[in-house]
Amino acid sequence: MINQGLVLYDEDYKLIDTELVRLNQLANAKVSFLVDKDGQLIASVGETANIDTTSLASLTAGNIAATGGMAKLLGEKEFSLLFHEGVKDNIHISLVGQRAILVIIFDNRSSLGLVRLRAKKSVIVLSDILANLIKKMETSSHTKEGATFFTEITEDDIENLFS
Amino acid sequence: MSFINYSAREISCKIVYYGPGLCGKTTNLHYIYNKVNPDSKGKMISLATKTERTLFFDFLPLALGSIKGFKVRFHLYTVPGQIFYDASRKLILRGIDGVIFVADSQVERTEANIESLENLSKNLKEQGYELENLPYIIQYNKRDLPNVVPLDEMERILNPRKVPSYEAVAPKGTGVFETLKEVAKMVILELKKRS
Ligand SMILES: Nc1nc2c(ncn2[C@@H]2O[C@H](COP(=O)(O)OP(=O)(O)OP(=O)(O)O)[C@@H](O)[C@H]2O)c(=O)[nH]1
Ligand SMILES: [Mg+2]
Numbered sequence: 001m002i003n004q005g006l007v008l009y010d011e012d013y014k015l016i017d018t019e020l021v022r023l024n025q026l027a028n029a030k031v032s033f034l035v036d037k038d039g040q041l042i043a044s045v046g047e048t049a050n051i052d053t054t055s056l057a058s059l060t061a062g063n064i065a066a067t068g069g070m071a072k073l074l075g076e077k078e079f080s081l082l083f084h085e086g087v088k089d090n091i092h093i094s095l096v097g098q099r100a101i102l103v104i105i106f107d108n109r110s111s112l113g114l115v116r117l118r119a120k121k122s123v124i125v126l127s128d129i130l131a132n133l134i135k136k137m138e139t140s141s142h143t144k145e146g147a148t149f150f151t152e153i154t155e156d157d158i159e160n161l162f163s
Numbered sequence: 164m165s166f167i168n169y170s171a172r173e174i175s176c177k178i179v180y181y182g183p184g185l186c187g188k189t190t191n192l193h194y195i196y197n198k199v200n201p202d203s204k205g206k207m208i209s210l211a212t213k214t215e216r217t218l219f220f221d222f223l224p225l226a227l228g229s230i231k232g233f234k235v236r237f238h239l240y241t242v243p244g245q246i247f248y249d250a251s252r253k254l255i256l257r258g259i260d261g262v263i264f265v266a267d268s269q270v271e272r273t274e275a276n277i278e279s280l281e282n283l284s285k286n287l288k289e290q291g292y293e294l295e296n297l298p299y300i301i302q303y304n305k306r307d308l309p310n311v312v313p314l315d316e317m318e319r320i321l322n323p324r325k326v327p328s329y330e331a332v333a334p335k336g337t338g339v340f341e342t343l344k345e346v347a348k349m350v351i352l353e354l355k356k357r358s
Binding site: 004009012014038042054058062065152157158160161162 | 165168210219220250
């Protein structure tokens with residue numbers, strides 16, 4: 001199971017998106033996003049237009065992986081929270097269960113105390129959504145739509161991506 | 164690890180370039196980055212030393228197009244090849260969908276290639292994978308240099324299972340897209356098999 005990729009359905013995406021929107025508002029944050037621990041962006045909300053969320057997702061995952069490695073060397077379980085303070089923007093990063101990372105970017109319109117509080121509450125909600133999603137992945141295979149997609153795919157289709 | 168998003172109708176896969184120090188992994192990514200048109204790629208991120216040796220990883224996100232209405236994304240990563248960066252190398256393998264082993268064809272790098280390939284196999288095991296079960300191909304790079312090991316000998320040493328392999332000169336682009344395309348094909352066909 002650990003080697004199976006995440007499968008995100010529309011209904012789960014909506015739940016995640018709704019929670020992120022709520023969090024972003026309540027925390028007075030600029031951008032909030034959820035990343036899978038392997039660096040894939042799951043969902044993002046807020047002022048994302050000027051932010052390269054794909055790159056940030058990959059770097060966040062690298063960051064968590066690196067600090068996780070450090071924790072292991074020290075005999076710690078995992079550092080569940082990281083905070084980087086900038087001149088203008090700050091980044092708050094927290095683990096969501098075993099599979100995901102919540103990232104909140106905020107400036108002086110908010111405060112670390114507020115962001116930390118809201119993050120803590122949202123982590124609980126998001127953990128539940130993800131736990132459900134993973135349970136669903138374990139019990140059912142892909143949706144009908146996905147199954148047809150994968151059975152119909154041909155080597156030529158892949159070849160065409162590169163032409 | 165692949166990520167299938169039915170909501171956004173997207174599939175993402177992670178492909179890792181592995182191999183000994185200075186074999187040309189980063190050069191592969193640079194070439195791809197420079198050739199792909201702007202709307203098909205994101206920023207290339209290189210976490211490197213002052214002397215351009217990879218310190219943690221290079222990252223290049225590609226979105227080359229769609230298949231049957233699903234956008235297909237490939238996230239390309241390179242590992243740092245230098246031996247003492249092993250801890251970082253392991254982290255990059257997490258969630259891998261396919262691997263390209265880049266070998267340095269120069270005679271004096273034979274030992275380094277063997278060690279790196281053994282290291283790949285060992286590190287994959289630690290993360291719960293088996294190289295044998297993963298989409299995997301080999302690229303013999305630096306074929307333009309005078310002191311290269313003959314191809315059949317490299318095959319004998321590094322490729323007992325006869326997985327697909329390509330000769331390459333990464334700075335010129337020779338073999339670069341052929342390698343990527345082959346592993347991409349294997350990764351997607353693997354997803355198909357599992358669905
Ligand atoms: N002649 C020749 N030089 C190459 C080739 N491929 C890469 N190089 C050169 O080899 C050097 C190292 O290449 P990189 O791509 O940085 O190597 P790397 O595998 O990323 O190395 P690490 O980051 O230390 O693991 C650079 O100077 C490249 O220009 C090739 O096919 N032929
Ligand atoms: Mg490199």
